[in-house]
Amino acid sequence: MQGIKFTSGASLEADAENVLRAITPTLDPNRHKGQAGKIAVIGGCREYTGAPYFAAISALKIGADLSHVFCTKDAAAVIKSYSPELIVHPVLEESYGVRDDEKRIISGKVLAEVAKWMERFDCLVIGPGLGRDPFLLDCVSKIIKLARQSNVPIVIDGDGLFLVTNSLDLISGYPLAVLTPNVNEYKRLVQKVLSCEVNDEEAHEQLLSLAKRIGGVTMLRKGKSDFISDGETVKSVSIYGSPRRCGGQGDILSGSVAVFLSWARHAIRDGDSSISSKNPAMLGSIAGSALMRKAASLAFDNKKRSTLTTDIIEYLGRSLEDICPVR
Amino acid sequence: MQGIKFTSGASLEADAENVLRAITPTLDPNRHKGQAGKIAVIGGCREYTGAPYFAAISALKIGADLSHVFCTKDAAAVIKSYSPELIVHPVLEESYGVRDDEKRIISGKVLAEVAKWMERFDCLVIGPGLGRDPFLLDCVSKIIKLARQSNVPIVIDGDGLFLVTNSLDLISGYPLAVLTPNVNEYKRLVQKVLSCEVNDEEAHEQLLSLAKRIGGVTMLRKGKSDFISDGETVKSVSIYGSPRRCGGQGDILSGSVAVFLSWARHAIRDGDSSISSKNPAMLGSIAGSALMRKAASLAFDNKKRSTLTTDIIEYLGRSLEDICPVR
Numbered sequence: 168m169q170g171i172k173f174t175s176g177a178s179l180e181a182d183a184e185n186v187l188r189a190i191t192p193t194l195d196p197n198r199h200k201g202q203a204g205k206i207a208v209i210g211g212c213r214e215y216t217g218a219p220y221f222a223a224i225s226a227l228k229i230g231a232d233l234s235h236v237f238c239t240k241d242a243a244a245v246i247k248s249y250s251p252e253l254i255v256h257p258v259l260e261e262s263y264g265v266r267d268d269e270k271r272i273i274s275g276k277v278l279a280e281v282a283k284w285m286e287r288f289d290c291l292v293i294g295p296g297l298g299r300d301p302f303l304l305d306c307v308s309k310i311i312k313l314a315r316q317s318n319v320p321i322v323i324d325g326d327g328l329f330l331v332t333n334s335l336d337l338i339s340g341y342p343l344a345v346l347t348p349n350v351n352e353y354k355r356l357v358q359k360v361l362s363c364e365v366n367d368e369e370a371h372e373q374l375l376s377l378a379k380r381i382g383g384v385t386m387l388r389k390g391k392s393d394f395i396s397d398g399e400t401v402k403s404v405s406i407y408g409s410p411r412r413c414g415g416q417g418d419i420l421s422g423s424v425a426v427f428l429s430w431a432r433h434a435i436r437d438g439d440s441s442i443s444s445k446n447p448a449m450l451g452s453i454a455g456s457a458l459m460r461k462a463a464s465l466a467f468d469n470k471k472r473s474t475l476t477t478d479i480i481e482y483l484g485r486s487l488e489d490i491c492p493v494r
Numbered sequence: 495m496q497g498i499k500f501t502s503g504a505s506l507e508a509d510a511e512n513v514l515r516a517i518t519p520t521l522d523p524n525r526h527k528g529q530a531g532k533i534a535v536i537g538g539c540r541e542y543t544g545a546p547y548f549a550a551i552s553a554l555k556i557g558a559d560l561s562h563v564f565c566t567k568d569a570a571a572v573i574k575s576y577s578p579e580l581i582v583h584p585v586l587e588e589s590y591g592v593r594d595d596e597k598r599i600i601s602g603k604v605l606a607e608v609a610k611w612m613e614r615f616d617c618l619v620i621g622p623g624l625g626r627d628p629f630l631l632d633c634v635s636k637i638i639k640l641a642r643q644s645n646v647p648i649v650i651d652g653d654g655l656f657l658v659t660n661s662l663d664l665i666s667g668y669p670l671a672v673l674t675p676n677v678n679e680y681k682r683l684v685q686k687v688l689s690c691e692v693n694d695e696e697a698h699e700q701l702l703s704l705a706k707r708i709g710g711v712t713m714l715r716k717g718k719s720d721f722i723s724d725g726e727t728v729k730s731v732s733i734y735g736s737p738r739r740c741g742g743q744g745d746i747l748s749g750s751v752a753v754f755l756s757w758a759r760h761a762i763r764d765g766d767s768s769i770s771s772k773n774p775a776m777l778g779s780i781a782g783s784a785l786m787r788k789a790a791s792l793a794f795d796n797k798k799r800s801t802l803t804t805d806i807i808e809y810l811g812r813s814l815e816d817i818c819p820v821r
Contacts, residue, residue, distance in 0.1 A: 194737035194799070196718045199677050203739060230799035233741045244568075248575040251544030252742065252802050257568075484800020493737075493798045 179371075181395070181402040183457030186450050188491045189441045190431040191230075204231035204429045206422065207284065208292045209310055210325070211238025212261055212303065215296030216245040218325065218418045221476055222295040223253050225422035228483045229458070231429075234422075235288070237281055237310075239303070242296070256280065262302040270302060277306045278313065285313055289429035290320045294327025295418045304330050311337045318343065320428050320448070324421040328352045332359050340382030342397070345424055345448050347387045349417060356386075370394070371401050385448035387424065389417065393456040397449050404456040409467035415476030416463065423483070424455030461486040506698075508722070508729040510784030513777050515818045516768045517758040518557070531558035531756045533749065534611065535619045536637055537652070538565025539588055539630065542623030543572040545652060545745045548803055549622040550580050552749035555810040556785065558756075561749075562615070564608055564637075566630070567591075569623070583607065589629040597629060604633045605640065612640055616756035617647045621654025622745045631657050638664045645670065647755050647775070651748040655679045659686050667709030669724070672751055672775050674714045676744060683713075697721065698728050712775035714751065716744065720783040724776050731783040736794035742803030743790065750810070751782030788813040 192203060206226040211219040219242070223234040235254045236246055243257030258280040265273050291314050293307060307330060314321050320343035323331055328348055331338050332355050338344040348356055357365050357373065360380050366373050371394075378386045379398030388394045392405040428451025435447055442450065462482035466474045519530060533553040538546040546569070550561040562581045563573055570584030585607040592600050618641050620634060634657060641648050647670035650658055655675055658665050659682050665671040675683055684692050684700065687707050693700050698721075705713045706725030715721045719732040755778025762774055771777055789809040793801045 196735060196737045198737070198739055199717075200739040200741060200743075227740060227802055228800045230738075232739050244572055247543050247572040250804075251547045251576050252740070252804065253544065254542065254741070256541055484797055487800070488798045 179401060179403045181404055181453045181457075183404050183406060183453050184490050185441070187427075187454045187457060187487070189439055190427060190434045190450055190454060191487070191491045192430055192433065194493055201232050201287075204289050204426050205233040205235075205287055206231050206290055206292065206425045206429070207235040207237060207288045208295055208422070209237050209259075209281075209307060210293070210295040210297040210327075211236055211242035211246055212259070212296060212298035212300065213239060213241045214298055216242045216249075217415060217476075218296030220246050220249045220253070221415045221418035221480065222292050222422035222425075224250055225419045225480055225483060226426050227252055228480055229423055229426045229487060231426045235284065238296075259303055259306065261298070261300040265302055274302075274306050274309070278309050281310050282313055285317050285319060288319055289432075290322065290425040292322045292324070292421045292425045294323055294325035294330075295421060297326035297330075299326055299329060308334060308337055315341050320344070320425075320432070322347065322421045322425045322428065324417055328356070332356055335360065335381060338381065338384055342383045342446070343448060344384040345387060345428065345452055346381075346384060347389060347417065347421055347424065349389050353388050375401055385446070385452055387420075387452040387456060389420070393460075395449060395452045395456065397446050399446075400449070402449065402453055404453060404460065406457060407460040407464035409460075409463035409474065411463070411467055411472065411474045413475055416459070416479065419462070419476060419479060419483070420455055420459045423459050424451050427451040427454035427458075458483065458486055458490075461490070506728060506730045508731055508780040508784075510731050510733060510780050511817050512768070514754075514781045514784060514814070516766055517754060517761045517777055517781060518814065518818045519757055519760060521820055528559050528614075531616050531753050532560040532562070532614055533558050533617055533619065533752045533756070534562040534564060534615045535622055535749070536564050536586075536608075536634060537620070537622040537624040537654075538563055538569035538573055539586070539623060539625035539627065540566060540568045541625055543569045543576075544742060544803075545623030547573050547576045547580070548742050548745035548807065549619050549749035549752075551577055552746045552807055552810060553753050554579055555807055556750055556753045556814060558753045562611065565623075586630055586633065588625070588627040592629055601629075601633050601636070605636050608637050609640055612644050612646060615646055616759075617649065617752040619649045619651070619748045619752045621650055621652040621657075622748060624653035624657075626653055626656060635661060635664055642668050647671070647752075647759070649674065649748050649752045649755065651744055655683070659683055662687065662708060665708065665711055669710045669712075669773070670775060671711040672714060672755065672779055673708075673711055674716060674744065674748055674751065674779075676716050680715050702728055712773070712779055714747075714779040714783060716747070720787075722776060722779045722783065724773050726773075727771070727776070729776065729780055731780060731787065733784060734787040734791035736787075736790035736801065738790070738794055738799065738801045740802055743786070743806065746789070746803065746806060746810070747782055747786045750786050751778050754778035754781035754785075785810065785813055785817075788816070
């Protein structure tokens with residue numbers, strides 16, 4: 168991302184630590200289970216099991232109360248075995264296990280399994296370890312439509328971005344959607360939505376246009392600095408960070424954004440006056456980006472080249488505590 | 495739970511540390527395996543595997559000698575993988591795996607598998623991660639009847655409470671049953687048993703009435719403070735605690751109460767004169783509540799918002815040692 172030009176320089180940088188402090192709820196002994204957040208990750212197939220685990224466990228380590236994963240049967244036993252803290256539903260199906268004449272019935276069953284939980288979730292993360300099986304992605308399209316109907320926020324990453332880049336209608340005009348593309352996923356989105364190539368000379372304007380053209384969804388463009396826009400404003404998060412690029416860090420980010428987006432909605436609902444932006448998707452993206460970068464930086468200080476995603480997850484709690492200590 | 499009114503204020507608080515000291519057995523090299531407690535958890539299905547693990551491992555970490563889990567085949571391999579310390583029996587069945595014409599035979603087989611172990615157990619925990627499959631719950635009803643016939647104490651939590659709230663006869667009049675409802679489960683019990691809503695102005699009387707009406711079972715109502723009643727007296731446990739409400743803490747409590755209830759029965763049988771109450775279910779509930787709260791408090795001091803159920807379990811041993819050190 169070196170060489171990216173943004174027109175309004177210094178003012179671009181988000182005051183991420185203040186955002187984190189404004190939206191993170193105080194811990195109150197009068198509250199009960201679930202009130203600090205219930206997150207669900209849609210992902211995990213025959214090939215991928217680590218990604219949905221990383222997203223789901225990150226949500227808990229930040230402070231959510233419950234974290235679910237909806238994945239295929241193959242993936243479920245493995246994801247469960249990573250941690251007894253997660254609730255893992257073996258409900259998704261891939262084409263290889265489904266005959267053509269069964270597809271409609273099975274698709275209906277998959278949707279019913281997710282639907283009975285939907286109203287309880289504060290945010291969905293769609294994409295970590297999802298894979299690209301056509302039947303599975305078709306079911307996930309229906310899950311996205313259901314989430315929109317229920318007004319449940321969604322964070323979309325990985326193969327979820329592959330899906331929505333090819334079916335923009337799924338998220339177009341939904342302000343509670345956050346897309347978290349890396350360099351290649353961003354390139355495909357720009358090509359598809361703006362019918363041009365990524366232009367780092369006018370990165371600011373291009374990100375704004377992209378978010379606006381998809382109808383006010385929030386874009387979190389990951390890179391050396393993260394850039395975030397909802398089509399109205401652009402903010403950057405450049406603090407901390409690590410030079411290590413091991414796989415799985417994007418999954419931590421997606422789980423983190425999901426928790427902070429939920430918390431931001433609560434803070435806004437509660438009338439918190441210290442929050443300048445009123446878009447919870449912007450606030451959640453800024454907070455998630457900053458926390459992830461701080462945890463990565465602490466893990467790298469300790470483990471250097473050997474830093475893995477699990478090491479970073481272990482620093483999420485301390486990173487949040489450093490910025491907004493429990494009172 | 496703020497605003498709950500109890501009529502007899504200060505005297506309500508249990509002397510929980512003295513209860514813990516009175517019922518925890520001295521460690522005697524002359525004893526052999528099993529004498530410090532053999533616990534069995536009935537729970538674990540296709541969807542849930544963490545909850546029965548938390549209950550069963552907590553029992554061991556407190557000091558029980560053997561901890562069994564009876565669950566479905568799907569759940570068994572996963573629960574085994576969490577820890578080699580547990581004995582996991584893959585014997586339960588859910589409807590999806592059983593044809594209608596097989597149900598009677600399979601139900602009989604499930605019961606026989608549990609029955610051959612029953613006399614060896616000091617306490618059952620029924621409910622963690624049980625799910626709500628009708629066939630499975632029907633088998634569990636029969637297991638509860640069997641436990642009563644064998645005079646084996648039972649702690650009922652989670653989906654076990656869903657089952658007994660709809661079939662009160664299962665536990666009505668059984669003094670060796672402890673029910674551990676959270677805020678929602680308590681609400682359903684009050685509605686079903688007392689045909690009214692939860693009244694926090696007369697919480698004391700209502701809890702007493704509820705326990706009395708279910709025939710002297712012990713109720714452990716979880717909240718900011720825990721309130722415990724067997725229909726004769728009410729006690730509270732307000733010490734320590736943590737403001738974190740991550741899922742799974744109730745499972746630790748159920749496993750803990752099971753161990754302490756078993757120990758209390760032994761202490762009473764041995765004629766320990768320092769125990770004021772003679773109801774082991776009350777003593778076990780007070781001790782379990784206090785230990786769980788202390789462990790949660792220590793874990794929270796260390797991990798803050800990032801505290802998960804596994805972190806709390808790691809403090810069970812130290813919490814008990816702080817209160818009644820091994821002599």
